[in-house]
Amino acid sequence: MCRAVCRFTKKITKEILNRVSFCFIILSTDLILKWQRCSIMSDMLVIGKILKAHGVRGDVKITPITADVERFRYLENVTVKPGSPGERKFAVKSIKFISGGRYIILGLEGISTMEEADALRNLYIHVSEDESIELVEGAYFIHQLVGLRVIDQQGKQIGIVKEVMDTPANDVLVCTVVAGFACDSDEFMVPFIEDADCDVDLENGTVRVSMDFVVS
Structure with missing residues (x-):
């Protein structure tokens, strides 16, 4: 029992x-860094959640879900999932940190109006595992557990x-x-x-x- x-x-x-x-x-000795949770995917990693549209030009406001918010500075492409009819891939055209990095404003190619941006509300920003941050020895992603x-x-x-x-x-x-x-x-x-x-x-x-x- x-x-x-x-x-x-x-x-x-x-x-x-x-x-x-x-x-x-x-997990490295007594160091534990965590991401807030969302859906598990085999080859994609979640780094943020779209909260809402920001402004009238199609930007989106994101809350980071990552141990390293600086990774957003180097984003070139992202995948948004889940969606309808499925995942949507976007090139990143602009990145702005606000509130000390607590939130990030992303401009996505092909999204140019508030209505288009708001349609992405509550969806998640993913990157491929190849684009993930380099892990230190003794560290691992949840899909490996x-x-x-x-x-x-x-x-x-x-x-x-x-x-x-x-x-x-x-x-x-x-x-x-x-x-x-x-x-x-x-x-x-x-x-x-x-x-x-x-x-x-x-x-x-x-x-x-x-x-x-x-x-x-």
Whole structure:
């Protein structure tokens, strides 16, 4: 049976599990940098969300979703998804930082009116993985964590990472139970913190966790 942990400071409810999410995590010793979440994509990375039109000439106001807002200064092309009928690709014609980089105003080729810009409201700005920021040693993107085999400290598989969700206290691995692991439900969670001894091994496709922090 999965064991609850008193040090898990926030009670995680099933409602939280319903949030569609994406995140970017860097874990290097005790350093964790996170991206706010949106949808997971296999070869595209989210770097911002379009909030609304800005002005009357088709610019859009964006909130960055990245550990490095300076990357926006060098954007040449972006992809906007989801959309109708699908993704839309744009060349970037202008970039302006406002509020100290808290928001960014982008001008996109082919978008020249407020109405056209407002049609992109609440969509996400993506770049290809090839254009992503260079990761330091020991760092990884969330799509590299999803699908990893979860093993205990003895190397026995207990689950598969389904997603990584954000809570006020810390990130949490949401995992699907595999046959042979006795658990109260078909999913369990592990706080992605140093105390839980989360050891990611991308080469072998595993993440080792402490059973003391497994929560069902």
